[in-house]
Amino acid sequence: MTSALLIVFAFVLGAVIGSFLNVVIYRVPARKSVVYPPSSCPSCGHRLGPAELVPIVSWALQRGRCKHCGASVSARYPAVEALTGLLFALAAWLRPEFPELLLIWAFIAILVALSFIDIDTYTVPDGINFGGLFLGLGAAALLAFPQPFGQALDAALICAGVIALIGSYGSLVVRRFRDGKREYPVGLHTLHLAAMVGAWFGPAAGLVAGFLNWALNARTKRVWALPDGLTLGLAALGPVVAYLVPAWPFDGLHGLFIAAGGLALTGGLYWAFQPEPEDDPDEVVVMGFGDVKLAGLLGAWLGVGPFLVGLMVAVVAGAVIGLALRERKVPFVPYLALGGLVAFFFGQDLIGWYLGYLGVGP
Ligand SMILES: [Zn+2]
Incomplete structure (x- = not known):
């Protein structure tokens, strides 16, 4: 696959996964099954057909309304689909190797789900959080990716x-x-x-x-x-x-x-x-403490140095955006997830740049 084709494929796949994440974000905190029943309109109960389930496109064509009852459908659904698509495409552009890319896509999906669940409920579901931690440790043990197992476990702790x-x-x-x-x-x-x-x-x-x-x-x-x-x-x-x-x-x-x-x-x-x-x-x-368990997950995937870079990004972004939104209670997981993704892709570069800036780097 040429890289342009892979990036387009990644965006489409990400949008489809994002559509599933919308279900996860809504149903997991409510302790409902994510596979059954199929999606329906929350206002009228009309079961969504294939034409209404196309990520981003269906929402745009129906102008954000249910085809059956006309109730408005939140713009967050296509936004989550587009965000996941863009992050999948970014990963395919920066790290096009297999099977690593599959794991990075899973890492991204987990962070998107945890972020929006925290925004909605101020909780971090253990199943997804520990699932992400053990996926990172398991991949480290089998593939020495994202890092060798000993390092991944050390960093998680x-x-x-x-x-x-x-x-x-x-x-x-x-x-x-x-x-x-x-x-x-x-x-x-x-x-x-x-x-x-x-x-x-x-x-x-x-x-x-x-x-x-x-x-x-x-x-x-x-x-x-x-x-x-x-x-x-x-x-x-x-x-x-x-x-x-x-x-x-x-x-x-x-x-x-x-x-x-x-x-x-x-x-x-x-x-x-x-x-x-x-x-x-x-x-x-x-x-x-959800933040602590998420830090363990991120440590396994990033390593200690990049995690600290991500933490700094999270604190700065949280302060700036929190002040801009004038919110009192700020969910921290989205910022930690943002910092984690920035550090995952650019952490080593940022550390190198910063050490060079201090004049102590290589
Ligand atoms: Zn409806």
């Missing part, structure tokens, strides 16, 4: 750990050092303990401490926890000591982030399989 700890230190300051809610059998206290031990004695020790604490809680049916101020304070001190004492045998920052990320992702996976709390608002699980 570190990136999840970075975002989890930004949240923890942030809420510690906001709550003025008051202790957080104790979650059984695994929650932020366990994560902070793992981070503290990891920061002093390396990632393996941190992970073991976290899982032992989790097991102890489950075994004794109560939460054994140190105050957040103590664990997070000592966790911050570990890397400083490791830096100041040259003979110190552990890399403090590596241990801190790996242990925190390991507990964040395994704890998140545990909570993903728990039934949702019915009516008691106090039962709502704090450890739902």
